Amino acid sequence: MEDRAAQVSFHAPAGPVWLRVQTRADRAVWPRREVEHPGGPGLLDVTDLPPATEVVIELGQGATVQRCTTRTLPSPPGPELARVATISDLHIGSVTHGLASTMFDRAPYRDPAPVRCARGAISEARAWGAGVLVGKGDLTQHGWAEEWRTLGDLLERHAAGAVLLGVPGNHDKPQVRDIAPHLGLRHAGFSPEPLEWVDLPALRVIAADSACDSRGPGSLHAHGDAVVDLAADARRAGRAVLLCLHHPLERAPLPLQYPKGVSWAEGRRFARRLAAANPDVLITAGHTPRNRRRRVAGLIHTEVGSTKDWPGVWGGYAVHEGGIRQVVRRIAAPDAIGWIEYTRWAAGGLWWPYSPGRAQDRCFTHSWSATRPG
Ligand SMILES: [Fe+2]
Known part of the structure; x- marks a missing residue:
């Protein structure tokens, strides 16, 4: 909606x-x-x-x-100025799905399901009007060069003209690999830098690498200080911030979901510093992969689901002068939707009600605390 x-x-x-x-x-x-x-x-x-x-x-x-x-949602204050889209947990190169890896793609298509889903997400996000496309990690399954090349082909064909920001996830940083993650990102058409940003009217979009290695937990030790500085700089220029991470900030001292995100203590410290630097920040992550929204230190924090499994989504952000609207849209590509519907049966069918979250987790309008210059 x-x-x-x-x-x-x-x-x-x-x-x-x-x-x-x-x-x-x-x-x-x-x-x-x-x-x-x-x-x-x-x-x-x-x-x-x-x-x-x-x-x-x-x-x-x-x-x-x-x-x-x-x-229908209310429109954010002021005119719409730009549109940004995020894709995450593409897992290009994966061939199975489910807790026990027992779900296989048997559809008669040339491309495997993760490629078909990613293609649908990228082309539909561009058709929606996204001028900036952010890859929020776990773009590949094993971090292999061939997987990065496949993603690069998709982006070249379906995201031409868009500004690309990309960060690796834990799956993009395996111990055994044939290419370094930053070079893989470059292969795919992203910048190899672990911290990137682009300034739009009224909004700075920041993408920061939160992945330590191939294990689940993330951290902002490496780039958190720089993110806070970038957010403060954005505030001085009258901009709000959309911060894109792979790992969400944990909700409680004991992790409540798998896979783990940034630890509760570290995440809370980071969010407090970030809120002090700029109170108008929306943090969005992937990794879990489910759809949720909550507040952390007063900032909005969302998790947006994977492109490649139920409910098969990408995130859209309509940037207005005085606010932002998040929409989570399902991939509608005919060659992807059958696989996505099949994957609702993962975890013995528990994935069906768990992953989508509530409507207000996915789609909402938020007004910034101050009116931004257009
Ligand atoms: Fe991940």
Whole structure:
């Protein structure tokens, strides 16, 4: 759900499917539209919705009609100035899925599932309007040169013209590898630097390497001070900050989820210093890979799920003069959606309710504490 758009996810047999959208007050937004559905899972985009409005979405096939009521997000204050997208946990090169690695891609496509999912995410993020694309780690499964090259081919074909920021994750830093992670990033078209940033109107986007090695836990010991300095510098220039990490900050002294992120004590210290440097920071991470939102030292902290497994998403950030809107969109590519739906059955089916999080974890509008210059 966005301020002016929504994604409708459904399962239906092959055949025509119709969609109708109206406001709660019965004002037609979308007259009935019909599309031919190939059967199975599907995603439809609804656009041109009014912001902050309750809408009724009806989806029908034959005599069957499903109806849901939802509310579009309010737009952040001021005009929209730019769009940024994030992709993470692509795991290019992985061939199995699930806790016991018992799930295989058996679909008759030339490219393996992680490549098809990444291609869908990158091309759909660009079509959404993202001018900056951030890779938030675990871009490859084993950190091998061939995997980086595959990602580079995807970015060259589907992200041409976008500003690319990328950081490695733990999977990109294995002990046994045929290329160093920073050179792998360069192979893929990213800068090899562990700390990068780009300044947009009203927003500084920072990508920082939080991966120590191939094990799960992350740390900001290496780059945390520089991130705080960059955030303070952004504040002096009137900019808010979108900080992109691979590892989330742990929520409690004892890790509550697997894999582990940045330890609670270190994360709390870092977030306090960051908030003092610039109170208008949104931290977004991957790694877990699930969708969650909470506050850390007053800053917004989100985890956005993987491109390659249920619910198969990428993150979008609409940058406004006075705020930001996060949207987590599902990958709609027809050659990816079947695999993504299959992976909901990971962990004995527990992944299905666990990974997506709540709607407000994924999609929300946030106003900065001060109006930013456009
Ligand atoms: Fe990871």
